[in-house]
Amino acid sequence: MTEHEIQILVKKQRHFFYSGVTLDVNYRIHALKKLKACIQKQETAIIHALKQDLGKSRFEGYMCEVGLVLSEIDYMLKHIRSYAKEKTVHTPLAQFHSRSYKKPSPYGVVLVMSPWNYPFLLTIDPLVDAIAAGNTVILKPSAYSPNTGKIMEEIIQKCFQEKYVALVTGGRAENTCLLEQHFDYIFFTGSQNVGREVMKSASRHLTPVTLELGGKSPCIVEKSANLKLAAKRIVFGKFLNCGQTCVAPDYIYCDASIQDALVAEIKKQILLQFTDHPLSNEAYGKMINEKHFSRISGLIQPEKVVHGGNSEKDLLKIEPTLMNHVTFEDPVMQEEIFGPVLPVLTYDSLDSAIAKINSMAHPLALYLFTSDRQLAKKVTSQCSFGGGCINDTIIHLATSEMGFGGFGESGMGSYHGKDGFQTFSHYKSIVDKKTWIDLPMRYQPYQKIHEKFLRMFLR
Structure with a gap:
């Protein structure tokens, strides 16, 4: 894919995101169900591709890749409505009468860059979390696992329009071009050296990142x-x-x-x-x-x-x-x-x-x-x-009940299950203030009686 084509793709996804379609939880659920059905249909082809790229047996291919992805999809389908709801929090007396709440909102256009060692799992797992949170996604798998990359490309094309989810193949040139674009979030799994370059590129647009790296465990x-x-x-x-x-x-x-x-x-x-x-x-x-x-x-x-x-x-x-x-x-x-x-x-x-x-x-x-x-x-x-x-x-x-990730030299951020939904979501803090009452104490000119009440409310 050329630089111009990548630029157009990012613009398409941003336009689609701002249409508001992905804000509908039912739309996300439909997308996840469609992805699950396609993976199940292509299970044999996925496992064969893993065998070609890494020599994985059928048992290991399912246990460590396909099965874990299907488990993550099932978990999200079970919990997505709960995770996507606004969460009411306590409102201080000083803000009487109002409602305070946290509203989970998708970041927007997300880039997921994945490695070759678990090429299916580490590409599709973060995709599941990003879709559940309401984002559009561009996937960039490693060029070192071409057979798995090819079957993933077929799955993505069957399941989604490219303005919603797309997969970019290629090597270093495509990686460089993608990192020059303005994404709303970048999720990278790979080596520490490349992770540093990803973070450096993201800093140009102040784009938040999750880095899943490694180290000597x-x-x-x-x-x-x-x-x-x-x-x-x-x-x-x-x-x-x-x-x-x-x-x-x-x-x-x-x-x-x-x-x-x-x-x-x-x-x-x-x-x-x-x-x-x-x-x-x-x-x-x-x-x-x-x-x-x-x-x-x-x-x-x-x-x-x-x-x-x-x-x-x-x-x-x-x-x-x-x-x-x-x-x-x-x-x-x-x-x-x-x-x-x-x-x-x-x-x-x-x-x-x-x-x-x-x-x-x-x-x-x-x-x-x-x-x-x-x-x-x-x-x-x-x-x-x-x-x-x-x-x-x-x-x-191997569980969606706990977040997975490192810190410092081994990465930053986590995903899987609820942690994955939160990773790809921004939580807006909102106060909904009522109009039928308006306490005068915060307005000038300040008076001693107002200070007395202020101290009482803020304690």
Whole structure:
């Protein structure tokens, strides 16, 4: 799409938004139902596209993408009327007689920029929230997942007129052109480096943004943890989507006294979940492209590998790889891994582990395995992170009942469920003052008797 075409598209959507059509909740509900029906009809094609782009199995494609999107749509359809209502709030006596209320209103024309690792989920999920809030939307999926991008484009074209919802394909040129336009809200999921550019571009128009980024999410394993269960759940969370998950456990940070036992359990779990030939396992995914394959391969230090480490460049596959005796100075700890490599580091005291985590960039997620509830409370209170789990990984994002997002280096803002509706809404604060009475105390000339009443009303 050319720059001129993008400019026209934005103008079309702004004109359509100001027509007021999307302010009707029934219109939004109809749009969500239509989207749901189309997704259900195209489920097989979506899952096939995910297989082509990322090697995802049918089970994983539904569990981690299609199913979660359908769940979000159902949640919004159930709650949208409640969320869209004006909310009356308390009015101070000094404003007698009036009604004060907060009115949820859509921002207007929204840009949603999504990544390649969960291309369907991370494009359509924020779309659902933006539609529910009453916005028009332009979607820009990643060019690295072209097959999923193509099926999403077909779905959007079948469901919506482009003046309401449109999808722009392409790469860096289209991204740059879109970011030069004046949007009313920008929602971006991706890397920190690109997130900075998005925020910089948005600042030209003072456009509010949500940034869903990433970071090195720690997985603390405390000495009282159930190591067998911890290993099982860590392996699931780390190697899901071949490690290409923004909230995957980036590294294990365990008590030194349980290091050997934990490593032994993780080895067992990798074999149980992925067999001893993971590169030929049809249910095990692949790297998105050769560039990403080479980057991940470069992070593997053969002398520290205790399991896995093999790869197949032609298939873009890297085995689930476990590295032991890793330090914070090693190359694998200098960036977010975003691949199937799991380093193990140790601490001597939990206090020192908390201090170390807090000295680093705020992670998007934190995971803690422990049987000690007081220690769990201590870690979740003292560590700074976006969200996480106690005695599990990943699953905190798989619900519409809680917002998902980071802060600081891992992002800003959140979405899913009510948080998603609020993200794409501006809440107007309004006082509806009655005309049958008009208290004189606020008008000049001020009098002592008025000051007496004023002090009484404002306390």
